[in-house]
Amino acid sequence: MTFNIAVIPGDGIGPEVTKQALLVLEKIGKVYGHSFNFIEALAGGCAYDLKGTPLPQETIDICKNSDSVILGAVGGPKWDNLPGNLRPEKGLLQIRKELGLYANIRPAVLFSPLKEACPLKPQLIEGGFDICVVRELTGGMYFGEKGRKESDMGEAAYDTELYSVKEVERIAKKAFEIARKRGSKVTNIDKMNVLESSRLWREVVNKTHEEYPDVTLNHLLVDNAAMQLIRDPKQFDVVVTTNMFGDILSDEASMLTGSIGMLPSASLGEGKFGLYEPIHGSAPDIAGQDKANPLATILSVAMMLRYSFDLEKEASSIEAAVQKVLTDGYRTGDIYNKGTKLVGTAEMGRLVVKNL
Amino acid sequence: MTFNIAVIPGDGIGPEVTKQALLVLEKIGKVYGHSFNFIEALAGGCAYDLKGTPLPQETIDICKNSDSVILGAVGGPKWDNLPGNLRPEKGLLQIRKELGLYANIRPAVLFSPLKEACPLKPQLIEGGFDICVVRELTGGMYFGEKGRKESDMGEAAYDTELYSVKEVERIAKKAFEIARKRGSKVTNIDKMNVLESSRLWREVVNKTHEEYPDVTLNHLLVDNAAMQLIRDPKQFDVVVTTNMFGDILSDEASMLTGSIGMLPSASLGEGKFGLYEPIHGSAPDIAGQDKANPLATILSVAMMLRYSFDLEKEASSIEAAVQKVLTDGYRTGDIYNKGTKLVGTAEMGRLVVKNL
Ligand SMILES: CC(C)[C@H](C(=O)O)[C@@H](O)C(=O)O
Ligand SMILES: CC(C)[C@H](C(=O)O)[C@@H](O)C(=O)O
Numbered sequence: 001m002t003f004n005i006a007v008i009p010g011d012g013i014g015p016e017v018t019k020q021a022l023l024v025l026e027k028i029g030k031v032y033g034h035s036f037n038f039i040e041a042l043a044g045g046c047a048y049d050l051k052g053t054p055l056p057q058e059t060i061d062i063c064k065n066s067d068s069v070i071l072g073a074v075g076g077p078k079w080d081n082l083p084g085n086l087r088p089e090k091g092l093l094q095i096r097k098e099l100g101l102y103a104n105i106r107p108a109v110l111f112s113p114l115k116e117a118c119p120l121k122p123q124l125i126e127g128g129f130d131i132c133v134v135r136e137l138t139g140g141m142y143f144g145e146k147g148r149k150e151s152d153m154g155e156a157a158y159d160t161e162l163y164s165v166k167e168v169e170r171i172a173k174k175a176f177e178i179a180r181k182r183g184s185k186v187t188n189i190d191k192m193n194v195l196e197s198s199r200l201w202r203e204v205v206n207k208t209h210e211e212y213p214d215v216t217l218n219h220l221l222v223d224n225a226a227m228q229l230i231r232d233p234k235q236f237d238v239v240v241t242t243n244m245f246g247d248i249l250s251d252e253a254s255m256l257t258g259s260i261g262m263l264p265s266a267s268l269g270e271g272k273f274g275l276y277e278p279i280h281g282s283a284p285d286i287a288g289q290d291k292a293n294p295l296a297t298i299l300s301v302a303m304m305l306r307y308s309f310d311l312e313k314e315a316s317s318i319e320a321a322v323q324k325v326l327t328d329g330y331r332t333g334d335i336y337n338k339g340t341k342l343v344g345t346a347e348m349g350r351l352v353v354k355n356l
Numbered sequence: 357m358t359f360n361i362a363v364i365p366g367d368g369i370g371p372e373v374t375k376q377a378l379l380v381l382e383k384i385g386k387v388y389g390h391s392f393n394f395i396e397a398l399a400g401g402c403a404y405d406l407k408g409t410p411l412p413q414e415t416i417d418i419c420k421n422s423d424s425v426i427l428g429a430v431g432g433p434k435w436d437n438l439p440g441n442l443r444p445e446k447g448l449l450q451i452r453k454e455l456g457l458y459a460n461i462r463p464a465v466l467f468s469p470l471k472e473a474c475p476l477k478p479q480l481i482e483g484g485f486d487i488c489v490v491r492e493l494t495g496g497m498y499f500g501e502k503g504r505k506e507s508d509m510g511e512a513a514y515d516t517e518l519y520s521v522k523e524v525e526r527i528a529k530k531a532f533e534i535a536r537k538r539g540s541k542v543t544n545i546d547k548m549n550v551l552e553s554s555r556l557w558r559e560v561v562n563k564t565h566e567e568y569p570d571v572t573l574n575h576l577l578v579d580n581a582a583m584q585l586i587r588d589p590k591q592f593d594v595v596v597t598t599n600m601f602g603d604i605l606s607d608e609a610s611m612l613t614g615s616i617g618m619l620p621s622a623s624l625g626e627g628k629f630g631l632y633e634p635i636h637g638s639a640p641d642i643a644g645q646d647k648a649n650p651l652a653t654i655l656s657v658a659m660m661l662r663y664s665f666d667l668e669k670e671a672s673s674i675e676a677a678v679q680k681v682l683t684d685g686y687r688t689g690d691i692y693n694k695g696t697k698l699v700g701t702a703e704m705g706r707l708v709v710k711n712l
């Protein structure tokens with residue numbers, strides 16, 4: 001089979017981690033007889049520098065004409081003083097919107113060879129945990145009407161958290177579908193005791209649940225959820241929530257694993273198309289130094305094979321290779337501890353390729 | 357001196373924990389020669405049951421005519437299906453607004469006799485941590501325009517996050533003032549890479565900072581803050597943030613202490629008036645069983661003496677008595693572990709009183 005993949009290396013460590021992920025894909029192609037065509041495209045700060053916009057139309061077109069997208073990371077202090085609509089992050093938000101990628105899937109898994117990196121006490125994480133955060137990605141405050149205006153209290157600025165029945169329905173469905181393939185449990189997180197949008201959100205989640213009687217559903221308020229994640233991460237299977245709450249809670253959950261450099265993500269819409277990226281940022285402080293951990297991007301590529309191309313065997317073989325390299329004791333700086341073997345970005349990529 | 361204190365026991369465990377706090381105050385009165393007049397008032401679910409509204413006008417009047425307010429907790433499953441404007445929580449939001457209590461001070465402190473209850477690994481919390489979250493309490497999405505409407509995507513619901521320059525200025529000032537009396541460091545938390553209200557928020561915090569050159573200021577994005585709290589809680593002194601982000605992050609911070617039953621809070625406006633309440637909820641599952649931990653409410657009363665009445669010595673003596681009782685090994689169920697002495701709500705209160 002032949003797959004056309006748009007590749008957006010982005011800023012900071014984006015290019016170097018992406019490079020390793022592409023090498024992994026090439027090896028997969030050789031071993032399993034697929035061919036992957038890579039088409040590079042610009043987004044983020046580098047796109048602003050070269051084209052004056054964080055998301056050139058050309059990039060959107062390339063993505064739309066591809067079977068899926070791999071993205072490294074965008075942003076950095078260099079662009080921090082740009083106005084909102086020219087910032088690298090704006091490119092990321094816009095690409096999600098343009099491609100209709102309303103479902104952000106963020107697994108927070110404890111990797112057993114790395115469990116010493118978990119900040120929680122061992123007794124809280126015995127047996128590990130495996131949380132899949134399903135975050136709404138193209139609605140809410142991120143995209144609602146925003147601006148400056150005169151209010152009762154003088155000069156003010158505002159953002160609008162708005163959710164339609166349709167938007168909630170489709171993300172709830174996605175969560176229930178995913179739960180069916182895992183632990184069959186969904187925890188919905190909102191703030192229905194205060195927000196009107198959360199009350200609609202919860203009504204629609206409950207209604208959608210009627211089509212999934214085999215999946216257990218429970219609800220938590222967002223403040224309580226922020227506590228429960230720490231108190232007992234093992235209680236969670238699939239978590240579904242809004243764009244804003246998902247941003248916060250998925251980062252909290254990922255920190256609990258102690259291995260942010262390891263966590264992939266998928267952004268999906270209708271159909272098979274998806275955008276895959278590590279959850280870590282562009283880490284400008286270590287960019288270009290062969291220090292970054294490429295495993296999150298490599299695991300993102302595994303998610304791509306699974307979700308967009310239905311290549312389950314190939315996806316699993318990447319995950320197994322990563323597991324093997326960790327078990328063999330190889331570590332990049334971010335996950336290094338005494339007694340393990342420190343390697344750089346390129347060497348880590350090579351080790352995964354070798355184990356495929 | 358004579359102080360008039362409005363007392364709102366509320367729902368669930370509210371009445372029993374409040375009762376112990378009042379006994380502590382009475383003892384303080386005797387020892388230090390003050391007199392405290394308590395005026396009871398209704399709010400929350402019990403007010404709805406008796407008066408048809410979660411916040412009767414009479415309660416507002418009683419509070420406005422008092423020197424400060426003590427509140428137990430409100431809410432419970434019994435009232436969960438009421439419409440938004442009749443829910444117990446609405447009473448709480450309205451009282452904050454009516455009394456102009458725009459600054460919610462939530463200390464998250466590791467109590468050394470309880471440090472085994474902390475969910476984090478010992479090496480992350482060596483030497484303890486002491487975070488003071490200053491949460492904006494009468495603005496943002498909690499109070500912005502909200503409702504249902506037809507959107508581009510059909511039936512929808514919305515809430516508005518709006519902040520004025522004035523609102524940000526006064527909460528920022530509060531944070532800098534508090535920091536001056538502590539570690540002289542403020543961390544501002546927002547989402548300025550996405551929200552317009554956060555961009556205004558950050559501008560105003562920076563501007564206000566000019567009047568406090570002796571205080572260090574740094575900024576974190578809210579998603580990163582949710583991680584940093586877990587990764588290294590010791591990096592924080594005073595944290596200032598919005599109503600919504602403060603709700604989430606202060607609960608996350610309090611869970612890190614492992615002792616939610618221990619944490620007090622103060623809600624302040626201009627002047628000395630304040631409302632004091634434990635940060636825990638109404639815990640309906642253990643209500644009326646003499647199981648609840650009264651220490652958070654007792655410590656809230658200590659905050660009241662300090663912030664509203666300038667009775668520093670009296671406040672410290674309560675805190676010392678609580679510390680003594682813990683060091684002596686007494687614990688309510690929520691903080692109990694093997695080798696300590698399990699006591700009930702009333703006995704815990706009695707022990708604090710005895711040590712005053
Ligand atoms: C960079 C930023 C706009 C983005 C977000 O908030 O969505 C990032 O934090 C993420 O979670 O992917
Ligand atoms: C009960 C609820 C409305 C309230 C809030 O969100 O402010 C509570 O969670 C709190 O933090 O005091």
